[in-house]
Amino acid sequence: MPALYSRFSGSNIGRLAALSDGVFAIAMTLLVLELHAPVLEAVHHQRPLWESGALDSEQGLWHALVLLAPKLLTYVMSFLTLGIFWVGQQTQLNQFERANRHLTWIHLAFLASVSLMPFSTAVLGEYIGFRLAVAVYWVNLLLLGAMLLASVTYGHRAGLLKADVDHDMRLAHRRRIVIYQGLYAVAAVLSVINTYVSIVLIVLFQLNSAIAPRIWRLNRF
Known part of the structure; x- marks a missing residue:
């Protein structure tokens, strides 16, 4: 009987971890791209005031940095978000004995959510006073948590976890994800x-x- 492709495709945990590291690194780097342009624009807008003597360049720069504060806040928040979820995913991958096609696609969906983080961060930074912008960001957090929860649940059911990963460890993973997702929702x-x-x-x-x-x-937990 010929071997089925689905039995051996996507089985390399190491390659999945390497791809994840690359996606996280790119997403974390893209976050900072929203920070530089507003400073220059705000400083240029203040130039007529400098020329009139009403505002010097130091004050103009401080004003520009204040205007940049919402985007700086969302940058810090999203960098923390990606760092936390990177640690969570790496913890899970370290506890898998092997992968299969389904587990790989679950983690690819997780990485798709990771790649959305620069977008949701930019939306929130630009429209920080809008509830819809917060909702967009929260949906991104929800997708990240849902994919990690799907990963640990499927891994257990499919028998992909290492032998030393016991019930308490699996429960700790799920409980942590669910509790923090509940807090984010609140x-x-x-x-x-x-x-x-x-x-x-x-x-x-x-x-x-x-x-x-x-x-x-x-x-x-």
Whole structure:
């Protein structure tokens, strides 16, 4: 009986990890491209004031940097987002004994969501006071979490995990994803009050995930 292509395609975990590293690196680099142009534009707009003596160049630059603050805030938030999800994906890949075609496509869908992050960040940075912009960003977070949850769930059902990955470890992965996605959803809903409330909460949740695992019980899973 001839071998089926689906039995051996997409089985290399190492290649999947290498592709993921490349996509994350490009997405993280693209985030910063939204930061340079507004400074120059804002400074040029202030030139008539400098010429009249009403505003000197240092003040003009400070004003330009203040105008850039929303995009800088969303840049920091998205860099944290991608860093957290990169760690999450690498943790999962390290626990797979092997891959198959279905698992590979789940992670390709995850990487498609990663590649959308510069777009959703640009939308939020440009329209930071709009609830719809927050919703676009939250949908991107939801897609990232959903794909990681699908990965660990499918990997267990398909018998792709290493033998030393026990029930508690699998449960910890799923619980962490679900809880943080719930927190992100709450933050997004609070944009009806103020979009900055949503953004600050998301950043706080991310900082808790990234740098405070020994302080808050939220990370003990």
